[in-house]
Amino acid sequence: MAMSQTLATDGPRGPKPRHTFSKRNIFIYGTLFVVAVYYLLPLYVMVVTSLKGMPEVRLGNIFSPPLEITFEPWVKAWATACTGLNCDGLSRGFWNSVRITVPSVILSIAIASVNGYALANWRFKGSELFFTILIIGAFIPYQVMLYPIVIILREIGLYGSLSGLVIVHSIFGMPILTLLFRNYFASLPEELFKAARVDGAGFWSIYLRIMLPMSVPIFVVAVILQITGIWNDFLFGVVYTRPETYPMTVQLNNIVNSVQGVKEYNVNMAATLLTGLVPLVVYFISGKLFVRGIAAGAVKG
């Protein structure tokens, strides 16, 4: 063409073309697909099984979709499944878990955020030592502390009660949450804190009016960590509560592991899904905020 001959160079120009089915893309998407299937398959089996009746479960085709969809197992798991003497299903455990999780989350985050703020901004004498002790606390295995805490709770008269468990959860959430908040507050510009001091704001006034409004992302992270952590807890629940106050996880275990009668796999699957629903919903709602906050509170210093 005449046109192209007039150009000084006839070489490539503009954006480099990208092929949809390049070797690279096939490799990346192939890997992602395999990993996704690997993780989703058990979930699929659970959902499908929970929607089948017992006769269909006994056929043993665990991957096949249900011929006849029934919500009977879900209803039974929630309302009538038996654990020990009680036959009111998981509903009792659900409300116990709510009554444990909500105050624990609020209490632990309220205390830990003030801890982190004080450690990051108000360097007091011995603050480094205090912080070190707190961090070491995070590395001591829970099992070591189980029995001493039983005694402590018994002595203060809270053993077996929900408040006892709330206190335990709040204490055990403290090291990691304090670390999280300290690092976040330390990452906020120091001059902001200085400016507030020159403006005459005190400890609480700076915390409530300057720091808190800037820390929504890290609070979201803390709430998610605590909700999932406390909701999924089994060990403390089983040790520090009585059958009437068992959290949902402990009750799920009792339903699934009951030795009498036929194993009702569909009810077990439904009960497990019900128990896992709360953290799952929390993740779905706050996924984006969670990632943003985690990046903001990344461990440094």
Place this chain on the structure above:
Amino acid sequence: MSAAANPSVSIQDLTLSFGTVSVLQSLNLDIAEGEFIVLLGPSGCGKSTLLNCIAGLLDISDGRIFIKGKNVTWEEPKDRGIGMVFQSYALYPQMSVEKNLSFGLKVAGTPKEEIDKRIARAAEILQIEPLLQRKPAALSGGQRQRVAIGRALVRDVDVFLFDEPLSNLDAKLRSELRVEIKRLHQRLANTMIYVTHDQIEAMTLADRIAVMRGGVIQQLDAPQAIYNRPVNRFVAGFIGSPGMNFIDGRLEEVDGGWRFGTGDLIVPLSTYGFDKQPVAGPAVFGVRPEHIGLNSGSGWPFSAKAAVDVVEPMGSDTLVWLRLGAQSLSVRVPSERAPQTGSQVEIGFDPMRASLFGEDGSRL
């Protein structure tokens, strides 16, 4: 109080150390009422630390600080009568400009009408009235810094502290705001203490400059005095851009007159005003690039021939690097008179405008 006059800010024997690291060592500084003091120095010289000590944001190890005749050494920042402007503006991001300005007053429990009145005045002075309802994120750097100044302004303080307030701005905005700060000082006539590492800011704004190094004030004087008669080699090298030319050599007395020499370069010092009785021995001769004449006729007490090494055009001026014997010398000339690289030129200067430093670096 020991100070004779009635200084606005008086710092007496201020010492600050972190563990074994000593940042400030028994520093004394008296600042007059309405004076604009610039603390100037390289990073890590303790200038910002000194400012934080005056503000009360750092606990000092020893010494006393007086503001308006009141000993504020143990006072909280809010009770010292100071307002502070930070490099990163430090505006509260979740509050509107108006809330930013009123925060300190609200904390202090000032009545609503008084707050409104003061905000209106500050907004008028700084021309930020249209921005009052905006959040800091919706402001440009220059506007943010203006709001930050406003936050100090509304508190009706005696002393303004500026901690490198213009360092985060681009060059054009920086020079604009520099003029505005100077205008603000002329209008308010408050005492201002201004920390910077930018010598242009220091020279243009200050009534007096305190050049600092290693936590010690090297020289405290008017900008012109610091520029023309630096007390030591550090100050001489730090002030002035492009920097002063330094020539190592010896100071000798010949036939009753003093002269400076190195190799075959001999500079007679008959016009130089010695600060102290000179002693023969090693010395450093310093002369600013703008004080050397290039092909500018005769009549200089000292003149010599030199070869042009490098020519650096800088717009209004051109910096010419010369070889004078074994020495390298820079000369600042108007651009239209810049010589060709490689040519021979005639240079001359008057030792009266030069600086001579002894072996210990102090001015002779």
